[in-house]
Amino acid sequence: MTARSPSVELCKGNNGLGKIVLRETRGSSVEVYLYGAHVTSWKNDHGEELLFVSNKAIFKPPKAIRGGIPICFPQFAGTGNLEQHGFARNRLWSIDESPPHLAVNSSHRTFVDLILKPTEEDFKIWPHSYEFRLRVVLTIGGDLILISRIRNTSTDGKPFTFTFAYHTYFTVSDISEVRVEGLETQDYLDNLKERERFTEQGDALTFESEVDKIYLNAPPKIAIIDHEKKRTYVLWKEGLPDAVVWNPWDKKAKAIADFGDDEYKHMLCVEAAAIENPITLKPGEEWKGLQEISAVPSSYYSGPLDPHKVLHG
Template sequence: MSSAGAAATVEAIAAKESSQNASPPYQVTKGINGLDKVSLRGARGNSVEIYLYGGQVTSWKNEHGEELLFVSNKAVFKPPKAIRGGIPLCFPQFANNGPLEGHGFARNRFWIIDPSPPPFATPSTNKTYVDLLLKPTEVDLKIWPHSFEFRLRVTLGPSGDLLLTSRVRNTSADGKPFSFTFAYHTYFSVSDISEIRIEGLETLDYLDNLQNKQRFTEQGDAITFESEIDRVYLTTPTKIAILDHEKKRTFVIRKDGLPDAGKMVVYRSVVWNPWDKKAKAMADFGDSEYRHMVCVESAAVEKAITLKPGEEWKGRQELSVVPSSYCSGQLDPQRVLKGRV
């Protein structure tokens, strides 16, 4: 869909809501380079911004107005270039593991506000959300000949938590299944990459993309950063913590793939930081910005998800931030992971 077409759709939906005297729990405005963006605001002053280009969350701020996601200062908000940062949606392909462009095409297509979303499991006490929809264009069908509907609900919780709920349905009329891989490619904003640690992945096996996907076992009691890391952790837990010592805060990532068509999707966790050499090689990434970001991605990447016509896959990622506590001079991750903070 073109930018003009997407804008017209947004205006049509807004007009429909106005005619029904409905007050949508979001605001649509113009963002960088005139691209439409959706803003959500919570009662405590928390906020989220989502660009319809890519269906991509580009900002998540706490009640103090502090940005929690990383977006590069050199990010290009101009199609067909994907936006560097926030939470890109990798679909129907993760990385270059297939015939499509890297990370698929969902992150550089124009989504629309869903005019007739199906029921979602959103708490009745919270109405701060928006439903987005992506369907294949003629161009998409030529490069990936499968009919689908990708629905995304972005919810800002009462306490400022950010919940992304995805639904992918096979709408094919030819009776053929299709397979895809997927990831929430989340860029977190951190004080300094050398001052953070990731808890919850210790003792797990991982595939190292810097060593031809060789399989290793995590040996440390946490993941820390001294150089480039690009790993896919296998059979990961539903909860992972990113501890930022300097800012004394901890990101908690909760994820799940819901059972559909008799299958349970197993999420992996991808951990990535490009470090200095690769940062300098990326035109849309500042030379020293690698120090202030880390990607911890909830992903279904090693084994593709297969849907028959009419079948639907659901996946969720919930992000929250809690104050970090100190224990013998160190942040205490176990209190976070066990939910006692």
């Protein structure tokens, strides 16, 4: 068998939209659309899809793509002139030809740098100057890393404030067989109860109805355990203190036009976020937020979450 080389390919995706395909030597791959800088596929070295994208997803601007990893910026929740989850997920990004120097880990050899800058139309709804740089990395071991750098490029001395999330849709075999560990005893805001604050009870999160929670100051590592697949996703975050957990369940799924009635059974959103305390940048200041996700056999996982063992064992 001929050894494959890591590769980065620019090609056409659904409806002729430009996308970049990252491939690693062992067979893992990632697809990211220039529209929204939206990761729509992450496959392991067996070719198994690890992200959920709805069969009804509309790959046509200005509609955001349903599934994968939409980027929520400059807001997570809809207020004022901005739409729900902000506008970064339905803007056309560019390949960043001259990114600032970033130290490249030896395992991070397959990556693409994208950039978003405001347009005149954007200024009308969010009048701030910024550069949003995103690096999408596929590691040698098949992990997916997203590194966001947002800089205030204003020359008028004005700061700006934003909230943020990597709205990650994981594919799961059966939502009723999934549990999430690492968020027990954490405080959360319940979006189904007007953001009332509660403390999570029990040893793990399990799912038997709609859930929409924002966990505050969540630990840097969270595990999503799919019993049927015998697979554990490990999410590691940096610069993003909060975590969102969402599944629409049956009633809300039927009300979402670009989402199949029964697809809620096969997805779960767990996302690194900065929501409770918005980030403020003065001119010239830069913020960095990182999310790394890996998929490992659940046999790697036992007892209390040992992220080092799960990520590197």
